[in-house]
Amino acid sequence: MTQPWVAPVSASPVRATVSIPGSKSITNRALILAALADSPSAVRTPLRSRDTNLMVAALRSLGAQITDEGEDWLVTPAALHGPADVDCGLAGTVMRFLPPAAAIGQGEIRFDGDEYARERPMGTILDALRGLGADITGDRLPFTLHGKGSLPGGEVTIDASASSQFVSGLLLSGPRYDKGLTVRHDGKPVPSMPHIEMTVQMLRAAGVEVNDSEPDIWQVRPGAIQGREWVVEPDLSNATPFLAAAAVTGGRVTVTGWPSETTQPGDDIRGILEQMGCTVELGAEGLTVTAPAELSGVDVDLHDVGELTPTIAALAALARGQSVLRGIAHLRGHETDRLAALAEDLNGLGGDVEETEDGLVIRPKPLHGGPWKAYADHRMATAGAILGLVVDGVEVDDIATTSKTLPDFPGMWARMLGGGQ
Numbered sequence: 341m342t343q344p345w346v347a348p349v350s351a352s353p354v355r356a357t358v359s360i361p362g363s364k365s366i367t368n369r370a371l372i373l374a375a376l377a378d379s380p381s382a383v384r385t386p387l388r389s390r391d392t393n394l395m396v397a398a399l400r401s402l403g404a405q406i407t408d409e410g411e412d413w414l415v416t417p418a419a420l421h422g423p424a425d426v427d428c429g430l431a432g433t434v435m436r437f438l439p440p441a442a443a444i445g446q447g448e449i450r451f452d453g454d455e456y457a458r459e460r461p462m463g464t465i466l467d468a469l470r471g472l473g474a475d476i477t478g479d480r481l482p483f484t485l486h487g488k489g490s491l492p493g494g495e496v497t498i499d500a501s502a503s504s505q506f507v508s509g510l511l512l513s514g515p516r517y518d519k520g521l522t523v524r525h526d527g528k529p530v531p532s533m534p535h536i537e538m539t540v541q542m543l544r545a546a547g548v549e550v551n552d553s554e555p556d557i558w559q560v561r562p563g564a565i566q567g568r569e570w571v572v573e574p575d576l577s578n579a580t581p582f583l584a585a586a587a588v589t590g591g592r593v594t595v596t597g598w599p600s601e602t603t604q605p606g607d608d609i610r611g612i613l614e615q616m617g618c619t620v621e622l623g624a625e626g627l628t629v630t631a632p633a634e635l636s637g638v639d640v641d642l643h644d645v646g647e648l649t650p651t652i653a654a655l656a657a658l659a660r661g662q663s664v665l666r667g668i669a670h671l672r673g674h675e676t677d678r679l680a681a682l683a684e685d686l687n688g689l690g691g692d693v694e695e696t697e698d699g700l701v702i703r704p705k706p707l708h709g710g711p712w713k714a715y716a717d718h719r720m721a722t723a724g725a726i727l728g729l730v731v732d733g734v735e736v737d738d739i740a741t742t743s744k745t746l747p748d749f750p751g752m753w754a755r756m757l758g759g760g761q
């Protein structure tokens with residue numbers, strides 16, 4: 341067992357300017373679209389991390405040519421084929437986006453992933469693919485796809501209330517199905533809707549005709565996906581622990597390159613930090629967050645932006661007054677059961693956190709140091725780092741798990757504490 345990472349305490353208010361690597365969600369969408377396109381593509385300023393490296397490795401093993409050009413990736417599409425073994429790691433975007441693409445491939449393609457990945461919900465998308473003509477053995481990881489070189493496609497009704505990635509995954513490959521694709525959602529509201537908008541916007545940017553005019557119905561016409569240049573925005577969800585560092589230490593942090601318009605749900609952190617009392621300014625240098633004298637608790641529905649929950653829970657535990665985080669029952673199927681993990685870890689440090697049916701109630705209490713379990717979840721690990729800025733002796737058991745989406749998080753955190761980039 342490796343030594344825990346003792347989160348550094350900030351002796352003074354954090355004042356720093358930070359640059360954040362590219363968006364995981366945009367990078368992995370761009371890679372899928374590029375591999376299915378009618379001509380080569382460039383993916384500029386991509387995220388290079390475990391989740392995106394797994395996507396690159398998987399697409400290469402299926403026949404796509406992906407080469408490095410400096411930090412960028414150049415993708416030359418090819419007819420996808422097996423036999424191949426795909427390692428999904430713990431990446432939702434790999435396990436839900438790749439099978440729909442591999443379904444137009446030829447041959448046997450086996451999928452597996454980390455131990456906990458085998459528990460993440462997959463049945464919905466595998467059943468949908470079967471309904472569209474695919475031959476798949478298994479209902480969760482590991483499973484095997486027996487590719488026939490094409491997929492009839494057509495209409496499918498799914499319950500996407502457990503993850504928006506079921507819809508995004510199908511839509512990204514839908515134009516390459518013989519009849520195109522119509523996805524209807526039937527069930528409780530779909531979470532993380534901005535991520536579906538991201539999918540639709542990127543499909544349209546690649547020349548695909550998408551009809552999303554009716555709620556819960558998405559249609560993509562069959563046809564070519566155009567090769568193009570993708571320029572990846574900084575990952576705004578990954579930016580949130582750094583902005584939180586300003587908020588909890590009475591400091592001021594600027595994240596460079598914050599887009600003025602985006603489909604990334606991480607952009608919602610601006611409004612949430614304002615509700616907690618921060619001053620938030622979006623300008624030419626980026627997004628700057630200045631802390632208030634004291635953070636206020638919040639009552640927020642995070643259904644659309646569930647990814648932000650661990651950061652907001654850490655902020656809420658250090659605020660004045662109770663916070664209620666709602667609309668996030670689906671977080672039980674994320675990298676770990678995030679509601680249980682946050683409640684357990686925060687209560688272990690002396691907090692008062694109650695798990696509800698669809699979220700958390702957090703009542704701030706003085707916290708003390710102690711173990712902080714990451715449960716292989718990058719955002720649990722960064723939540724521990726936020727708390728550790730002001731609580732002495734928070735020991736994150738597995739800081740290396742941040743490499744899922746943020747290579748060298750400990751180095752970035754240390755540089756932030758030193759004020760630099």
Ligand SMILES: O=C(O)C1=C[C@@H](OP(=O)(O)O)[C@@H](O)[C@H](O)C1
Binds near residue numbers: 364433508
């Ligand atoms: O499509 C995407 O890139 C993502 C969609 C969301 O998944 P859920 O809808 O399962 O929450 C989000 O939480 C995840 O980090 C990335």
Ligand SMILES: C=C(OP(=O)(O)O)C(=O)O
Binds near residue numbers: 431674719745
């Ligand atoms: C839910 C997340 O990841 P994944 O893409 O693995 O679903 C996340 O990054 O918060």
